Amino acid sequence: MLGLLASGCTTDAPPLQGGWVGTHPERGHRLRGELPKADGPLKTTGVLIVGAGIAGLACARALAKRGIDDFAILDLEDQAGGNSRGHSIGGSACPLGAHYLPLPDAQAREVGELLHELGLAREQLGRTVWDEKHLCHSPQERLFIAGEWRDGLLPPPEGAAAQAQYRRFSDRVTQAQRELGFAMPSHRARWTPGHTALDSQTFAAWLDREGLNDSRLRWYLDYCCRDDFGAGADIVSAWAGLHYFASRHGFHAPGDEAGEREPVLTWPEGNGWLSAQIVAPLHERIHLGRTVLRVTERRQGIELLAWNEAADAPERWAARAVVMATPLFVSGHLLAAPPDALRSLKQRHAPWVTANLSLREPLLQRPGAPPSWDNVRYGSTALGYVDARHQTLDPTPRAPLLTAYLALPETQRGELLKQPWQHWAQVVTQELAQTHPDLPAKLERIDLCRFGHAMSIPTPGLRGSAELAALNAQRGRVVFAHSDLAGYSVFEEAYTAGVEAAARLSL
Ligand SMILES: Cc1cc2nc3c(=O)[nH]c(=O)nc-3n(C[C@H](O)[C@H](O)[C@H](O)COP(=O)(O)OP(=O)(O)OC[C@H]3O[C@@H](n4cnc5c(N)ncnc54)[C@H](O)[C@@H]3O)c2cc1C
Incomplete structure (x- = not known):
């Protein structure tokens, strides 16, 4: 469908608008x-x-x-x-790259100071109170799995043995926090021989050694690595894999009281x-x-x-x-x-593509959890999309605006430079069509941003x-x-x- 739209070969649909934006x-x-x-x-x-x-x-x-x-x-x-x-399409703000910030703890004191000075947080009776406008509104995240959307991004474990692995990984994160120490920013935790041991192997090798091989758990951990580091568990270090959970996000096995994820700060134009x-x-x-x-x-x-x-x-x-x-x-x-x-x-760097997709009309709903800020497909190597209008307080009805994220293998960097924007528009659209088959026909404009060396991979x-x-x-x-x-x-x-x-x- 996109190919037809892009080349203007349909009888009634106007050609797809779009192009590269943001980087030169x-x-x-x-x-x-x-x-x-x-x-x-x-x-x-x-x-x-x-x-x-x-x-x-x-x-x-x-x-x-x-x-x-x-x-x-x-x-x-x-x-x-x-x-x-940030970027904007048709007067609506959307992110070009980074889109959220977890609430900082005491070790990230400079970030905490900034957020207080910007009026996002204040101290009241010895605790930090956040301005709710800037916290991600509910519903925050959903995962498309087995034909339906589910709340949260962690796939549900299949059976008691899988559940036990989720629990064991959660315990290993807590143990690493307690025995080694992890901090955000990372240099605020003392570097020990235990950190060096984790840093000398891949996260995948460490998980294998720990007997953590459940396919759903492994997909989720790999997704988290690609989302934060631009590369999977077989490329990043075990230090990085554990640091992600031990310092910033936590890992909550199903049934944990804390829920799956902490609140995050986010805006229509992201960070x-x-x-x-x-x-x-x-x-x-x-x-x-x-x-x-x-x-x-x-x-x-x-x-x-x-x-x-x-x-x-x-x-x-x-x-x-x-x-x-x-x-x-x-x-x-x-x-x-x-x-x-x-x-x-x-130092190796991961290439990334982000795409802001402006749609003519809302997407049809599939069974399960309602549209959320962050929407991910189980099993995919793409990183899903955020709804750029999720945080807007402007009640004017406007066309949906979705921001899709792709972390690419380093071998794709050349293609990122060489292939026209229409090629990457097709890659993104085909991926999103897996969860929203009606999306290609509703797509009006797609602005793509390419980052050849987006972020350092913690190998x-x-x-x-x-x-x-x-x-x-x-x-x-x-x-x-x-x-x-x-x-x-x-x-x-x-x-x-x-x-x-x-x-x-x-x-
Ligand atoms: C797609 C994407 C999504 C992300 N999502 C998140 C997120 O949700 N949350 C989060 O915390 N982090 C996220 N990140 C990580 C993000 O990189 C950091 O949050 C942060 O923005 C990095 O800032 P920096 O100053 O270290 O680097 P950069 O942003 O890389 O800044 C370096 C600057 O140097 C400039 N520059 C380079 N070469 C030259 C030159 N020769 N002359 C002049 N200027 C030059 C560049 O234009 C750039 O402005 C994301 C990153 C990407 C790419």
């Missing part, structure tokens, strides 16, 4: 070419922050809070926020809402459409060469110090003299590597700030990395 791979790929000659005027500032993702923005916010406002943030895209940006709030007081210092090409440390300070995309011309900057808030492999290309740890770091050995430890500790006039420093990517890691980088900077 060709800008990033300027790094592959020769450096341009630049002799224009020199722009000067105190601190340059390269990258306006959550880490770069958090760093800028931390500097501003210390009374340092002599800084500039450069980003190659035309909108700040990196992987946490784009958060980045827009952080950007607002900083926007005069953010320079977008600036692809940084080279950062050189000289005795007298930092020299930076960027490509001004709008002017189609090079731009020269000078500063006393620089914060590299770009993915670490990008920083390795940008720095004229990268530190040894950056040269020897081996065995990465989290505990000497390289990451060295880059996290680096002080001076060149410091690093990016979620890559944690070996995997979530808001809490990115935000904390930015705040901590501001503190390590020598001015």
Whole structure:
């Protein structure tokens, strides 16, 4: 059906609207070419922050809070926020990438402070009270399994033996929390030989050894890994697999009183809402459409060469110090003299596609649980979709707007660049048609966003590597700030990395 719509071959249906939005791979790929000659005027500032993702923005916010406002943030895209940006279709907001944030606990103190300052939380009689507007409204999640939708994402165990495995995994998570310690952000838990042992094997190998082989449990754990890390249990480390549950989400076996999942903060535009709030007081210092090409440390300070995309011309900057808030492999290309740890770091990144689908009319209902914020199909390697209108408080009836997520194998990165948007529109639509056969005929517009190197995959050995430890500790006039420093990517890691980088900077 989509092929017919896209090519305009039906008699009455208009051609499908859509295209790539949000990212400009060709800008990033300027790094592959020769450096341009630049002799224009020199722009000067105190601190340059390269990258306006959550880490770069958090760093800028931390500097501003210390009374340092002599800084500039450069980003190659035309909108700040990196992987946490919003989009809109027909006046309705939707996420481009990150879409939720679990409620932080005391260890994520910088994130907690931010959320209090933004008015999302307040302290009352010694406890934190959250503004319900920003908590995910009910119903939160559902899973399509055996022809019907069920509440929650955990597939129900089939039989007593499976139930026992769910319980055993839950116990192992609790035991790991108690005996080893896990924290969010992750470096707030002391790294022990027990962590190293987990970090040296894949999650799948650890689960096999534990005798946790129930197919439904394994599908769920694999889904969680792909959802948070962009790669499955056979690729990520056992440290990462347990960290997901022990630090952020918990694992609740059926029958647990706590219910399946904790509440999360979310918005129609996903975490784009958060980045827009952080950007607002900083926007005069953010320079977008600036692809940084080279950062050189000289005795007298930092020299930076960027490509001004709008002017189609090079731009020269000078500063006393620089914060590299770009993915670490990008920083390795940008720095004229990268530190040894950056040269020897081996970090893999998962490609992702997100798609915002605007529909002409509501979808037909299938049996079971009602439409929820997050909707996933059991057995699928895709990550389902969120309803971007679920959180909206605007009562105006509007067409449904769904945001679908796909974490791709690294072998698909080339295809992501090569294939036209219609190809990926078809991949996404065919997947969603498995749960909603009427979707292709109702699809009006699909805006796709591609991330070639969306997030660091926490492969065995990465989290505990000497390289990451060295880059996290680096002080001076060149410091690093990016979620890559944690070996995997979530808001809490990115935000904390930015705040901590501001503190390590020598001015
Ligand atoms: C599809 C998707 C869904 C996600 N969902 C969630 C979620 O729901 N919850 C969650 O907590 N996390 C989620 N994440 C993880 C997300 O990556 C982090 O939450 C966070 O946004 C990472 O911020 P960062 O600053 O570390 O990195 P980035 O967002 O990667 O920021 C780096 C910035 O550097 C810029 N840059 C790169 N190269 C250059 C250059 N040469 N010159 C200038 N600028 C450059 C980029 O444009 C970008 O703005 C998701 C990620 C993706 C991709």
